[in-house]
Each structure stands twice: as structure tokens, then as C-alpha cells.
Amino acid sequence: MDLENRKRELVKEFSPLLLKTSKVSKIWMIGLVAIILVGLYAFILQFVKGHIVTGMRDNVVWGVYIINFIFFVCLSYSGAFIGGILHFFKTPWKNSVARIVEIITVLSLIIGPIFILLCIGRLDRLHYLFMYPRIQSPITWDIIAIMTDLIGCFIYLYLTFIPDFAILRDNSTDMPKWRQKTYKFLALNYQDTVAQRESLHKLTRTMSTLIIALAIVAYSVLAWIFSLTLQPGWNSSIFAPYFIIAGLYSGAAVIIIAMYLIRKYFKLEHYIRKVHFIGTGVVLLIMSMLYGYFTFSEYFSRWFSHKIHDINLLDTLFTRYFWEFVLANYIGILVPMAILFFKKLRTIKTITIAAVIAVLGLWLNRYLIVVPTLETPYLPIQDTREEFIHYSATWVEWSLSFAGVAAFILFFMLLMKLVPIIPMSGIIDHEREQNGKPKKRKI
């Protein structure tokens, strides 16, 4: 089939996804906007009244905000990592997953840092961070890492979008004018010539390696924010690799959930098939094993060394946070592992259930890393009021957390309206490779 016709056919196939918004999607969008608005009200309340409206106090100065921050940023880094690996090793089934991964990467890297801003008591002094940075501080390293990584991810995402923008530009005569103009502007005169294609492939490959390296550095820096302090439960030499593995675990799980939802609601069974779920499920299985191993090593060494403050922390984890500990570190690891380990159990639904359990378990694990440690400081807590000793998130914190998740889903849906979730250029490249006769256009 002629290449131009095939492109036209693909645009025709995917254009309903871009142009039409189903009733279900509209309801989703309205719901998400409502959640974001509630979050906005909560933010104004927090900005005006200060952190007193949250559960954070003198000792527990970090709560669900920082947990969401770690969760989203780790998700982004793992997205970058997985995306980079998929592209670099030219994984055969990458086409159906790659764009989902790339969008997750960029969106979570935008949403995540917003949560760290919510942790700051005096937002009006935010610019001091840039005016008087301390190079010795891991917080400064993290700011630099996040900003550098965000720009890198944007460039990488854009590189992967260019061929699709070009296809859409050339076949968007039926589309609204603003779309045609946008695609023309974003396609950068890309004509899919050999020189352009090779150059773009080379650039994407270069960026994919850089993104992997950046993700490792940024992950480690995020872990160092905790592990370079002397706090019990944080001061650990394996925290950086532990965070990398945990991030990849959550990343693989979120990709599976996203694939399931996109496949179901956008009827993309033809492109997102069982093989993709099994492939990502195997990655999730390997990650769950590694993550379980790191978690065990971490707690085992703390228990065995029997340092007073570590034991106090473990006592807290096994009493006050007993069920959270069981959910995070037993159910959150062993159940996905059990589901994914047996071939017979690997169906699309069970793999998705395993992914959901993994995500919830991981979020709880983050909670257990942050809150119990802050509740068991080296110096005894002076203020004996319950709210100063034990942290409990308020509705303001929950609504802002849900607003973050809602914003993530909403932006995802909006981006899906700009470019097809399955890269059309990837399909063409794949078919070109299958035919074995690359149709070259010479300048």
C-alpha cells in the first residue's frame, strides 16, 4: 500500500479519538474539574490561614504532600527510564506502550513538584531558594535535577511527537483550522525524508540514553534528601537504589493501569493487546521481587543492628502502623508477585489488579517512610498535644492530593486529544521494517 494512503488511513482511524469526545469522557472531565476546583479552594484556605489547616506540625513537618511528591516524581523518573529502555533497545512491542509512558513521564514531573510547593509554609519566600541556594544541600540538588530532567523529558516527548504531528499536518484538512495551524507549527517542516528520519532517530536515541542517565541521577538525589539525614529510618546507604527499584515498580504498575483504562474506554484492543500486558506484567514481577528484597534488607538491617532509635521506629511500625505496614510491605508486594508469577493467572484483568495493589502498597510504603520517622525523633517531642505527636492528614491535604491525581488524569485526556495515544509513525516504521523495503524519498 502507498505510504501516503496508509498515513491517511491511520489518521482516519485515530481522528475520532482526537476530535470526538464521548459522553463518558465529558462526565469524567467535569468530575475531574470539580475535584480540581475543590483542591483550589483548599489551596486558597491553606495559603491564607497557613499550615495550621493541615495535619503538619512542629515534628511531623512532612505529610501526604511530600508522599505525593515522591510518588509522582518517582513515577516520572521510572517513566523516563522505561521509555528510554524501550526506545534504546528497540523493544518489539514498544509502539503500543511508548507514548503512554512518555506522557506519564512528563505529566507526573509537572504535577509532582507542585506538591513540594504545598509543603512550604512561606510560599512568598520561595524565590530565596534560587537567590540564596546552598550547593551543599540535597534540596538544591533536587531542584536542579527536577528542572533539568523536566526540560529533558519535554524535549524527548517532543521528539517522539514530531513524526505524528507531520502526519496529522498532512492529513488534517477535515480538522479545525487551529488544529491544522498547531500541527503545522509543531511538525517543524518534517517531511519524513531519509535525512530527516535518520537525524530524528539519532536524536531520539541520544535523548533516550540521556534520559535514562538523568533518571538515575535524579532518583538518587531524591533518595538522598532522606538518606543523607541522620533520622532513624532514613539514614540508609541503600536508599538510592531502593528508590530506583520502588519507582520502577510503581512506574510499571501505573503503565498497566493506564493501558487497561485506555484500551477499555477508547476501544484500542487491536493495538493494546494481551502480549503488552504480559510483557509489562513480567517487568512488574521482576520489580516486585527486587523491591521486596530491598524492603526486607532495609528493615532487617535496622532490626538486627538494634539501635535504640531504630527499634523505637520499628516498634511504632509494628504497633500504631501495623495494618499499614502489612498492607504496604506484605500485601503490596506478595500479592502482585503471586498473581504475576503463575502463567495461568496472567490475564489482562488480574495483571491490572496486581498493578493497582502495587500502586496502593507503594503509596503506603512512602507514607511509612515519611510519617513514622518524623513521629519518633531523637529528641523527645516537647508539646504533648495529640496533634503534635501523631500526624493525621486533614481534608485540605486530601482534597489537594485528589486534585493532583485529577489534574494528572485530565491533562492525560487532553494530551490524548492532541496526538493519538498509539504513535502512527511507529506503526508505519514497523510496517516498513516488516516489508523490508524501505521506501526512501530523496531530496
Next chain:
Amino acid sequence: MNTKLFKYSVIAILIGLFTNTNCIAQDNEAKDFKMLYKFNTTKLADNSRLLQVSFIAQHKKDRKNKVPVYEAEINFYNTSNEEDILLGTVKTDKEGFARLTLPADQTYLTDVEGYINFKAEFKKTKAIKRYKKSIAVKDLILDLNLEEIDSIKTVMVKAYILDSLNTKLPVEEADAIFSVRGMINNMPIETATIEDGEYEFEFQTNIPGDVNGIIDVFVSIEDHDDFGNVIQQKSVNWGISKEQFKEDSNTLWSEAAPIWMYIVLTILLGGVWIKYIYVIKNLFKIRSIGKELEIKQESETEK
């Protein structure tokens, strides 16, 4: 039925999620508290005298729960058999303390044995009953001398009281603590018993002073049955450290970071940004190739 059950379960879960479990009202009525009312006096180094009342409410069941009694009016008196002379009225602060400092030249009524009697009284209110405490102290004089005798830095103290004829009567026995001023607290250097009104010891030569080597030396008698608290202080140039602390440069804790940190950060960031610039430059190249092709195609169409 099931739908209703599901609906109410979801509502219950949501309410549970949004509820702060720490919001439990505390019962803080005065009858649940026992009052801790303490009164003491300290003769300070400048011979002024501090009268201090500590007024704290302690919960009868939860004894760790202590609440300072704030803004309670305390009347301080110098009492004798004939009359009570009001020395002053002070309200307790946020920590529950009421402090009155009497000047060095204040005159006091004494009893026949030479004791000065003080009384601190809190008059009853609707919530709290009347409290009063009295103490009796003799006016002890501590003479602290810091002298170098035969090249030995010697600390000498004389403790005595004056009788009605201003005759010095040495103290028979009193425990004293010698200390030097520290950054947070005084650092004890000698604990001794003053016998027959005198005590002396050799001062340690390895104690750092301030920028000029000045050390503040204190002698104090605490909670004595006859004298209460008495403090005396003198300064002397016996400190060894005369140089100011110089801040290290290029360390983890100094203003400037270690040099290697700047180098590593520059290399890392430089490497990454060079790559970004390279990619962006090549994107422009891709764009110009497309532009050329477009022009070529247009000219071919025109032909």
C-alpha cells in the same frame, strides 16, 4: 438494598477519610487540677534580691499534664511580728512565674534572730483558692576574690553575715558551687563546702575565655536552709583562648561549598545542557531540510 448499602458504605468511608481523629475535646476544669505554688529567693551578684513564685496547675490524674497559671496577681511582703510591708505586686507570666527584683539598697525588717521574712500571697479568685508561702533567710554576704598568688591563680571566697553591730560572723558550713559562664549554661569547676566562712582553690588554667580572655567566675549557694540562694560573680582575665573562631572555608558547613562539588555539578550540568543544545540545533536542521524540500516541491509544481 445492596445499592443502598454500597452507597452508605462509600459515604461512611469518605467521612472517615476526611475526619481528623485528633479532634477530641479536653476537659480542663480547675477542679481537676492540683496547684503547685512555690516561692524562693535569690541574692544576686549585684546584691539585689530576686523573689520568685512559680504557679503551676498539675492535672490530678495525668500528672504530666501541667498548665502554667497565667496572669495571677502575686503580692510580695516583708513580714514581721508587727506588720506586713508590701514590697510589690507582680502578675505571673506565660510560664507561670512571678518575679520581683528588689534593689541592693533595699532595707528589710528582720526578726530577733536576724532573719528576713518574706511572704508571697495569691488572693483567691472564683476558680482558684488563696495560696501563700513564707520563707525566712539571713542576709549572707559572699566575698569572691580572684588573685594570682605566687603565680598560682587562686579563687577565694569568704561567707559571712553582719550582726546588728556590723560585725562579720563567718558561716559555719555551707555547700558552694564554683562555675564559669558557658554559652548555654554555667560550667561547674569546683564543688566544695565553705567551713568557718572561707574556702580557696587553684583555678584551672585550661579554660577558654572570650575574645579578650575574660572569664566570668561564679560562686553560688543553693537552697540553703538559712540563706536561700546566693550568687556572687567576678570577671578575670584568666582565659586561654584569645583568638576568635575562624570559619572554615569550602566545607559542607561553610558558606562556600567544597571545590569538588562545584566541579562535579558544573561538569554534570554542562554535559547535559550541551546535549540539549545539540538536540535543539539539530531540530532546526531538520526544519531547514523540510523547508528546502518544500521550496523545491513548490518550484517543481510551478514548472
